[in-house]
Amino acid sequence: MTAVLPPPRPPVAGLLRVQHLTRVENGERLHALLWRAGPDWRMISSAVLGGGIGTRAWVLNAQVSHGYRRTDPERHLAGLARDAGAQGAGVGLMTAADVRAYGHACDDGVEAVVTAGLGVRGWAAAPAESTVAPVRPDTVNMIVALPVALTDAALVNAVATATEAKVQALLEEGYDCSGTPTDAVCVAARTGPGREAHAFSGPRSLWGSRLARAVHGAVRGAASCAP
Template structure:
């Protein structure tokens, strides 16, 4: 995994690139590489708050390496990403909670994303699982990622299921026996759930610690150190599979 920086419109922005190489496929909700298909890399690129470009796909492809991959955008601080591992599963997450949102809202309710912007909010989650999975298991794993994310947010006192712009990518091997299940009580689903829960919970604590005036939050506030103290372009050890 590689963290790098670029300058756009006078703003220093970070990007996190996870290169898998051949032999992987992924399920993703991202604008670039969304759906199910082969994947060689995943890019999580930071953009300024109030991002207004009308060509986000082209923008992502300008920053991406060659080959087939998944590209995500976020206004959250990418260099403050958090990561976790469990039983061979590896997770990297960027967490922004400017506008925590419940998935089910009353019809006609005001769009909270239109609230005045002082801190950005999006949660992007990348998961790598070192085994093959059926298509159904991939879908099931995305459910597990979302449930574990929500559990972490609620436990940290954020009354929400996430934000309205969250994205997820789950990468798995494309060879070998396919795992048929990805639910939280399956072998690999349980590992995914624990790793996602850990990464998002630490990200939520870190975000709250940096912004004491964020959207409504219940419970004690804390701050933990995340994996941000690395130099531009430095490879982050222990994340290549």
């Protein structure tokens, strides 16, 4: 069994200062990470709670049981966030991985926090017959924060850039896969009066390249201690 390493801690002055939460469900001790982003953040996410594009004030990445059977994950995540005191609209992610073993990296103002459960993994363009088998909720969850505003198109492009960086990191860590069937992402960009919205976030753009390097480092950190 791979040892769970103590999680690296974001710098005090960083954007992504996550809070570790603990709860007990059905006799099992579970963990979560909560980022209280606050106002003036516009996010894009594939999450079941708060997915799409919009103004969001927090991001919750909650560990759930490997035997998770609830059919209302959106309500479940909203309740966990409410119990933690999160206010306003937010994003809720879930994973069967122990989120205490997260990876954190930054690159010139862009920060990423990643949790990785890689027990079930494969390639996105797998044969059709492989998509019908039930899978455990092992997941790679990525949360990225940029200190600048992005247009809607650039937010979409940022998701693609983050995904490319994730695959590169997994391959470099020795995982022959593009991820897991349930990977999720949340990219947060600053907003507010007087902020110029950047139109590009591909891997060779100024902010996209920084995003890619931050995600790459955080995924490698999380994957290195994944079970």
